[in-house]
Amino acid sequence: MVKTLPNEYYLQMEEIQAADFVLIELMLYLDTHPTDTQAIQQYNQFAQYSKQLKRKFESSFGPMQQGSLNQTLDFWTWKSSPWPWQI
Amino acid sequence: MWTYEKKLQYPVKVSTCNPTLAKFLMEQYGGADGELAAALRYLNQRYTIPEKVIGLLTDIGTEEFAHLEMIATMIYKLTKDATPDQLREAGLGEHYVAHDSALFYSNAAGVPFTAAYIQAKGDPIADLYEDIAAEEKARATYQWIIDMSDDPDLNDSLRFLREREIIHSQRFREAVEILKEERDRKKVF
Amino acid sequence: MENHPKTFTKVKSYVPFHGPCDPCPPIGRKYYRTPPNLYVGFQQPSLPQFSPAEALMKGTLWPVFYDFYENPYKKRRV
Numbered sequence: 001m002v003k004t005l006p007n008e009y010y011l012q013m014e015e016i017q018a019a020d021f022v023l024i025e026l027m028l029y030l031d032t033h034p035t036d037t038q039a040i041q042q043y044n045q046f047a048q049y050s051k052q053l054k055r056k057f058e059s060s061f062g063p064m065q066q067g068s069l070n071q072t073l074d075f076w077t078w079k080s081s082p083w084p085w086q087i
Numbered sequence: 088m089w090t091y092e093k094k095l096q097y098p099v100k101v102s103t104c105n106p107t108l109a110k111f112l113m114e115q116y117g118g119a120d121g122e123l124a125a126a127l128r129y130l131n132q133r134y135t136i137p138e139k140v141i142g143l144l145t146d147i148g149t150e151e152f153a154h155l156e157m158i159a160t161m162i163y164k165l166t167k168d169a170t171p172d173q174l175r176e177a178g179l180g181e182h183y184v185a186h187d188s189a190l191f192y193s194n195a196a197g198v199p200f201t202a203a204y205i206q207a208k209g210d211p212i213a214d215l216y217e218d219i220a221a222e223e224k225a226r227a228t229y230q231w232i233i234d235m236s237d238d239p240d241l242n243d244s245l246r247f248l249r250e251r252e253i254i255h256s257q258r259f260r261e262a263v264e265i266l267k268e269e270r271d272r273k274k275v276f
Numbered sequence: 277m278e279n280h281p282k283t284f285t286k287v288k289s290y291v292p293f294h295g296p297c298d299p300c301p302p303i304g305r306k307y308y309r310t311p312p313n314l315y316v317g318f319q320q321p322s323l324p325q326f327s328p329a330e331a332l333m334k335g336t337l338w339p340v341f342y343d344f345y346e347n348p349y350k351k352r353r354v
Contacts, residue, residue: 013094018328021096024150025337028254029319031143032261036321046328066090084095085160097332230309234347249345250335257313257341264318 005087012057013087016064019050089149096153097247099160100240106177108241109165110195111232115248116158117192117200120224124204126151128221132207132214140215140262147255154248161241162190215263222256284315286343307348312341 026043033039058068062077070077101108115121129148133141166174166188174183181197192200206217229249233242288310294302323338331337 010098014098014329014332016094017097018332020094021332022328022337024096024146025254025331027146028143028150028258029337031140031146032258032265033319033321038322064093084093084156085099085163097335226309226311230345233345234349246345247333247335250341250343253311253313253341253343254336256311257316257319260313261318 003082003086005082009061009087012053012060016050016053016057019046019053022046023050089152095157095160096150097157097244099157099164099244101161101164101238102240103238104165104168105238106165106169106173106179108232108236108238109162110178110182111235112158112162112165112195113193113197114195114228114232115225116155116162116190118194118228119204120221120228121194121200122151122155122158122225123192123200125221125225126155127202128205128207129218131205132218135207135209136211136214137266139265140211143258143262144218147258150251150255154251157244157248159190161244211266212263215259215266219256219259219263222252222259226252226256281315284310284312286311287348289348303349309343309345311343316340 023043023046026039026046030036030039030043054064054068058064059071062072062080063070117123126148129144129151133144133148136144166179169177169179169188171180171183174180174188182191182193185191194200206214208214208217226249229245229252233245233249236242236245286309287307289305289307292303292306319338323340325331325337326334326339326342334342336342
């Protein structure tokens with residue numbers, strides 16, 4: 001069975017990966033620079049932005065994280081593919 | 088606790104069907120300086136390290152699990168459609184007779200993962216120097232895998248992972264500086 | 277972490293010993309990497325950053341740490 005995903009899936013996924021990557025970099029930086037207020041501000045800004053991106057992604061492609069709303073009320077979409085290693 | 092996110096940290100693409108690369112990648116899956124060893128090393132050390140660096144060990148340890156998932160994805164993609172003959176040609180015949188194409192925590196030579204790879208001395212400086220060395224060894228391993236690989240897409244993901252080792256090493260070096268600091272003396276950049 | 281040189285190189289090389297009875301032709305230069313984390317010291321605040329998309333591609337948010345790796349022996353491949 002060959003499954004193809006809409007291009008939109010990959011585009012949105014990569015936007016999320018980029019936003020979350022900035023978060024991880026800032027997190028590690030702040031772990032050793034806990035008083036850099038500018039970095040804290042940037043971290044908070046990207047945390048918000050990442051949440052927005054994920055909400056948008058999840059409305060088309062199903063829950064991405066534990067604790068996200070299952071927006072399809074008659075099917076448990078969390079268990080649906082694709083899994084990260086299948087895309 | 089940990090929660091799962093249905094995404095890779097960085098996109099993994101593999102352009103050529105070359106199961107031999109899967110064999111090499113196993114060094115970073117279940118090898119001494121691989122991602123599993125790294126994750127377990129940091130997440131285990133954090134219980135007995137000064138408060139100031141617990142956050143760093145937790146966050147780097149967690150990121151290592153994301154890297155482990157990327158390596159697993161590469162190995163999976165390179166082996167899932169390989170026939171037994173192709174696996175034998177790739178040097179994975181011994182792997183096949185024990186595991187079929189299931190992933191297994193062993194190094195590139197097939198040696199199973201062992202907790203003996205993970206150091207925990209309980210001395211903060213010894214442990215952080217260990218961690219710095221582990222990052223440099225993982226960086227070197229990525230270099231040697233890239234040297235052996237002709238797959239441009241795979242190498243792109245491997246370069247990402249190599250760069251992460253540089254950043255982790257940088258942060259561990261900073262953690263050493265933090266622990267060296269004299270009490271109440273402000274850090275001067 | 278005290279030294280902060282303004283410029284540094286990320287690759288070094290040396291010519292390993294080759295004896296008269298060694299069976300293989302000499303490899304020539306051996307290369308090793310000296311990545312930016314060896315030189316930068318404790319990171320200064322407010323360093324220039326990549327854009328988010330570029331940071332992801334490069335594997336770091338800060339250009340100062342970026343180190344592209346390529347097989348240094350590629351040209352010699354048979």
